[in-house]
Amino acid sequence: MNVSRILPCARLVSIALALLACASALKGQENPYIVAYDHNLEEPGNLEVEYFSTFGTQRDGPNFHAFWSEFEYGATAWWTTELYLDGQTTFGGSSVYTGFRWENRVRPLKNEHWINPVLYVEFEDTNGADKIMKEVEGHDVESDFLTPNAVARREQNREVELKLILSSNYKGWNFTENTLAVKNLSNEPWEFGYALGASRPLTMKGAAQKCNFCLQHFIAGVEMYGGLGDRCSFGLRNTSHYLAPGLAWNLPSGWTFRIEPTFGLNGNSHQFLLRWGASYEFSGFGQKVSQLFKGKSE
């Protein structure tokens, strides 16, 4: 192994760990959605490190476990940027790294409105073995996942994904509607999809004492998502759709846990997916990094 290559990486990792240790935890209030987005962006300067996992059943083939890490950073109060690293294990097969995604969400309006738009742009560079199902689009169907990893990973997908997120908070409820359009940068037609979500904390008032199990820290919700075909064949024909009730637990220590059993709604969908995630929010990460490059501040 080349030590000169490892040392700079080790140094970077130790700096990152030191910064994370310096940054304190800020308690988020995350909705249980795994696919849908609402209009709440990351607080400026905060870094949220997330791990998500999807166990999926597969008819006529082996089940799979897809997983991904997210690094979500609040660049400003109106702009959140996020890096994803994806991987997948097919039972009885292999484990593979399946690519990365870089997404940006921008809130164009200053104030809160009945409906709050957020613009979303993502670039993804994944291979055909990617199974994280962070969105369902076009004619994505269950049988797409039957290809063995060794073959599927040879297919490279560079895609640009655009979303319009329309979300509202009303009397403690959040309602969100996402429409998405995806363009594979090779010569393939635009593909479309949707995600809908509704969620609500189990109680509206905050408790007078700090507690982990107070109902205010639990948010229950449901999301539904699926494909809408492509430019050449728009509609519900040969598309898959899912319904997923979910629960998020936002601990005062900065941890959030989510769980979402997901049910396929038609014959083209996986019958069942079990999705869960854990995340931790570091506040003041951006300031720590900028201080590192500026030297000691006053």
Place this chain on the structure above:
Amino acid sequence: MKLSTLLGFSAWLSAGFCFFFAAQGKPESTEPASVYAELEKAPAKYRDKTNPLAKDKDAVPAGKVLFEEHCEECHGESALGTKKAPSLRAQEVQSAAPGSVFWILTNGVVRKGMPVWSKLPEPQRWQLVTYVQSLGPAEALENKPPAKP
């Protein structure tokens, strides 16, 4: 993945991160006059709202817990302000209509770095308003003259 793709992506990412961190280094304006003026922008329908939890005995302790969880990081211990965000013990906040403070919490001051807190249910936002306005006016730590040696 091809080396050129990897290099391109790394350059793109590095440029992006430099920009973000440069933005972080530039403090959003926390000059009291400009920040507190936001309170006056609250529409009348918000300004005239009465605090439904003003007489709730749990509102202050619950607001304190919420403040520690969501606000203290930027506004500082006892809400006296930090470099990131202004003091909430200033007269402008303490004597503002509760509805105006509620409006700021709901809408944030996005262009000046204050996030939107509409994700907290209304009763929790009112608990925060009740707690903040129960603290009373005090001199901001940031505005105190440096101690003489």
